[in-house]
Amino acid sequence: MVFSGMVFLGVFFPVFLLLYWLLPQAGKNLWLLLASLFFYAWGEPVYVLIMLFSIVVDYTNGRMIGYFDAKGKHDTVGRAFLIASIVINIGLLCFFKYANFFIDSLNALFGTGLGNLAVSLPIGISFYTFQTLSYTIDVYRGIVRPQKNPLDFGMFVTMFPQLIAGPIVRYADVEKRLRAEDRQCTPADVFRGLERFILGLGKKVLFANLAGGLFSELSNYTESDRSVALVWLAVLFYSFQIYFDFSGYSDMAIGMGQMMGFQFPENFDHPYESRSITEFWRRWHMTLGSWFREYVYIPLGGNRKGPLRQAGNLFLVWFLTGLWHGAGWNFVLWGLYYFVLLFLEKLFLKDAVAKLPSILKRVYTLFFVALGWGIFVCDDPSRPLSWLGGLFGIGIDRSAGAFGGMFGYSICSHLPFLLLLAVASTSLPARLGGRLLQMIQEIQKNESATIYTLKAGYLLVVLCLSLISIISGSYNPFLYFRF
Amino acid sequence: MQYKEKNKKYIxxxxxxxxxxxxxLFCGGxxxxxxxxxxxxxxNRYLTSFSVPHLAExxxxxxxxxxxxxxxxxxxxxxxxxxxxxxxxxxxxxKDAGGVYFGKDGHLIEKKLSSQLPYERYARNRKFITAAMEELHQQGDEAGxxxxxxxxxxxxxxxxxxxxAREFDEAGYREQAAGAEEPDQKQAAAAGAEKELDLYAQFREKREAGKRLYxxxxxxxxxxxAWEAAQALREMFHLPEKKQEDFGMEQVTDAFYxxxxxxAPLPEIRPDSISIPTKLPELSVEIDGKPVDAGAEPDGGAAGAAAEAGEAAEPGGKAAGAEAEAGGHRLWQIYDMEKLRTKDKYAVYFGGNYGKVVIRKKASAKPSARRSGMHSGKARRICVIKDSYANSCVPYLFDTESFPDEVAELTMIDLRYFNDSFQELAAQEQYDEILVFYEMSNFIEADYFNKLLG
Structure with missing residues (x-):
């Protein structure tokens, strides 16, 4: 089930929440677990079994590690269970997500004719395997205590708000709020959660979907309708699509968590206004970055074992980060691209960039980030890196000039929206909103009512526009009487 | 007290x-x-509805x-x-939505780029036409x-x-095709190549004079x-010169979306109106081999027909109605007035598109036809391989008066729905003229001209 569809918005979401609030404390976690399983099973009923398997395995491993810890066998039997957990989780991920990628790569490399497996990617597996892994590793390290209640543990793994697109919630993040009694929230909290949810929905439906539509429209322009500038414009729209899509989903997840009394970690912090690549990765998909830092980079020694070892560690982390995003060499290349950039920044580039004026720092960052998306978006193995090449004029009909083809028309049509996306991706609207509220507080006596009215009105407009957009998205004139 | 205060704050x-x-919940339910x-x-599509699913689904x-x-x-x-x-x-x-440009004055225009309609497809389809003609000529057929x-x-x-805004380069395509043919033109002419009726210059000229043609x-x-196209055809067939008004134009709707x-449903778009020629000779229409009897003309002419469209039996039309039902259609002249009540109002012509539609001038109503046919050639029989653009043009090819070389029978073939062998049909029917009548972008897009062969 997707957050931006009518089944979720018009049925699942309101019904779930109303019942959740009506139920007594004792029933809330069970309801959340059942609802989450239903949510997951909606799209792929069979794959819910894999998730149940994952729950059972990691619950058992956690309990076993705890049990043998108490018996003083932390480093022997406890470690064996940790390794078992890692092998099983990574094994599941590899089998379902990467098996065919490995087979294809082997075939391409050695000319073997191995057939593909008939598996498809269970939705959200990249997220929930990382979440359960964080649990067993943290239990082993003694950071969290093993969860005794299988229901609470199952609820942690399946929790639907962050199940399919993050943020990656580590067990340690929510441990203190797993019991329903520990999740008291006031109507004001719920209101804030709903606000976050609606704004996230708007980001996804109004910005990401529209930007995505323009990206695919521009992608369809080929041959003489295409030009280098047009490719750049398309990649820009893609950059905004992926940001608003991903951060919109995260906002919806965080908002829904808030409505139930959870506090999920933040996932995006206006990454496109970063002033270096290093800063970009501190603001983009933050929970993934911290997961790799916590569970791969630091355990491998981080920067404590000399620059050579650090380079090796960084290489591995970024190789894996790339691969995590998808089973394709373009994603690996994209990860390694950031390895090179980040390593260069560590060596000297950061100091060089630091001397630039602020605006140039941003241009520098955005340029390389956009270039990165130019690699990321090349997921068609039959035309490797065609987008990246296009950004530099490779494979482009240059008879009409760099700004020829449909570029002039497209930029005229879409410049206002592009500017809107650019502004909306920064912290400017939030700051302006804050300033406005401050002004109201200074002028008005009964400020909370005014602010409430303004906010409620704004949220309702965003919600209505989102629904209109979703419903009209299904509008599909099938004009076979074309002739 | 404090608790109450707090609650009030939350309400x-x-x-x-x-x-x-x-x-x-309301939106969902x-x-x-x-x-x-x-x-x-x-x-124009069936909507998904609620149904009880099977377990497998x-x-x-x-x-x-x-x-x-x-x-x-x-x-x-x-x-x-x-x-x-x-x-x-x-x-x-x-400035566009759904592949349609928001043109000036509320005019919507389709967006068709050369990347969608490459010249090669145009050239390939033209080759199919030539090949079909040559195949038919080899069987001894002499149709032009x-x-x-x-x-x-x-x-x-x-x-x-x-x-x-850009569109595919139609003028360039036409020029390129003309240039490509030139070398073997003479040889082809000897073999009786297909002619081309170039409407492009004529349409441009009219447009430059301020006329709206679409x-x-x-x-x-x-x-x-439609009249511009018809005029050019009439000239080519040496039919008597006429004005469009001579065909008794009547507006049948002013609410055509x-x-x-x-x-691109913008709220401020004004609807179009449709006018149809009503002064036609008596015609019989046969759709996919089944005769469709024309109902009696309702009182008040076409406008009256439009008003009455969809209502119960028309006066004196009982038998006609029964016959029409057998074919599934009821036409007045060549018009399906009921379509004016639906959104797809252009389907007023013949009720839409069918594999094969044969239109004949009713000989009985025109006893002079045969007689005047004696002193010169015979009456013409035409075959039109076409898209829906032809539907609103062909009525103008039928004259109320009779004379030699008049169009007496016209067969429209729509290859999307026609599944018999065209070669067999043409060899059997021995048409005098064969027209391949398409709107340019439709012609380029079409992927079924191979049906004309073999």
Whole structure:
């Protein structure tokens, strides 16, 4: 089930929440677990079994590690269970997500004719395997205590708000709020959660979907309708699509968590206004970055074992980060691209960039980030890196000039929206909103009512526009009487 | 006291939360409550409806997908949502939607780029036509072939396009094709190559004189455009010179929202009107081999027919009605007036497109036909391989008076629906003339001209 569809918005979401609030404390976690399983099973009923398997395995491993810890066998039997957990989780991920990628790569490399497996990617597996892994590793390290209640543990793994697109919630993040009694929230909290949810929905439906539509429209322009500038414009729209899509989903997840009394970690912090690549990765998909830092980079020694070892560690982390995003060499290349950039920044580039004026720092960052998306978006193995090449004029009909083809028309049509996306991706609207509220507080006596009215009105407009957009998205004139 | 104070502070939050959730529930449930709509006229497609799924459909996720689609399809104010959404996009600067440019003066024009319609496809389809003709000639058939390509609206109405908007280069394509043929033209002429009736210059000239030749909301030409094409054909066939008014033009609707409007439904778009020629000779129509008897002309002419369309039996039409039902159609002259009540109003001509439509001048009504046919050639029999552009043009080829070389029989073949062998049909029928009549972009897009062979 997707957050931006009518089944979720018009049925699942309101019904779930109303019942959740009506139920007594004792029933809330069970309801959340059942609802989450239903949510997951909606799209792929069979794959819910894999998730149940994952729950059972990691619950058992956690309990076993705890049990043998108490018996003083932390480093022997406890470690064996940790390794078992890692092998099983990574094994599941590899089998379902990467098996065919490995087979294809082997075939391409050695000319073997191995057939593909008939598996498809269970939705959200990249997220929930990382979440359960964080649990067993943290239990082993003694950071969290093993969860005794299988229901609470199952609820942690399946929790639907962050199940399919993050943020990656580590067990340690929510441990203190797993019991329903520990999740008291006031109507004001719920209101804030709903606000976050609606704004996230708007980001996804109004910005990401529209930007995505323009990206695919521009992608369809080929041959003489295409030009280098047009490719750049398309990649820009893609950059905004992926940001608003991903951060919109995260906002919806965080908002829904808030409505139930959870506090999920933040996932995006206006990454496109970063002033270096290093800063970009501190603001983009933050929970993934911290997961790799916590569970791969630091355990491998981080920067404590000399620059050579650090380079090796960084290489591995970024190789894996790339691969995590998808089973394709373009994603690996994209990860390694950031390895090179980040390593260069560590060596000297950061100091060089630091001397630039602020605006140039941003241009520098955005340029390389956009270039990165130019690699990321090349997921068609039959035309490797065609987008990246296009950004530099490779494979482009240059008879009409760099700004020829449909570029002039497209930029005229879409410049206002592009500017809107650019502004909306920064912290400017939030700051302006804050300033406005401050002004109201200074002028008005009964400020909370005014602010409430303004906010409620704004949220309702965003919600209505989102629904209109979703419903009209299904509008599909099938004009076979074309002739 | 403090608790009460606190609760009071929260009450407006609770109201908002309840309001949002109930509103969402309303949006989700309203489609189920308001009953099921089967068909969307705007989109010309069947809507997904609610149904009880089988276990297998649930297990592979199909039923869930269907429910998702049904909730959106059955939303009662869906068309309004689309209008708002398209308007907002335009407010944000968009100059096209759904593959349709928002042209000047509320004129909608299809967006067709050369990347979608490459020259190679055009050349390939032309080759198919030549090959079909040669194949037929080899069987001893002597029909003259003429290629009639009505210009693409975006080429003629280029002045109405938004700034910077592009279309495929129709003029260039035509020139290139003409140039490519030149070397073996003479040889081909000897072998009796197909002619080409070039309407491009004529349409441009009329457009430059300020004439509107295409509908503003539909991808077809309007009555003026159809008449331009007809005039050129009449000249080619040496039919007597006439004015369009001579055909008794009558406006049958002023509320036509065509296919382009469906794709880009901006609220301020004005509907088109449709005028049809009503002064036609008595014609018999045969659709896919079944005769369709024309009902009696309703009182008050075409306008009256439009008003009466869809109502019960027409006066004196009982037998005719029964006969018509056998074929599934009821026509007045060549018109299906009921279509004027639907969204697809262009289908007033013949009721739409069929594999094979034969139109004959009724000999009995015109006893002079045979007699006058004696002193010169015989009456003409024409075959038109066509798209829907032909439907509104061919009526002008029938004259009320009779004379030698008049068009007495016209067969329209729509290859999308025609599944017999064209070669066999043509060899058997021995037509005098064969026209290949398409709008330019349709012609390039068509992927079925191989049906003309073998």
């Amino acid at each position: 407006h939050y609770q109201i908002f939360i309840a309001m949002v959730l109930l509103f969402l 309203i489609g189920i409550l308001t009953g099921e709509k089967q068909f969307s006229e705007m989109e 649930i297990l592979d996720g199909k039923a869930q997908e269907q429910l998702e689609q049904a909730l959106e399809d059955q939303f009662p104010w869906r068309d309004a949502c689309v209008q708002i959404s398209v308007s907002l996009k335009r407010l944000l600067g968009a 072939w003429t290629l009639v390509l009505v210009p693409f609206p975006g080429s003629i109405d280029a002045d109405l396009l938004p700034a910077g 509908f503003a909301t539909d991808h077809h030409y309007n009555a003026s455009g 065509g296919t382009l409007y469906s794709k």
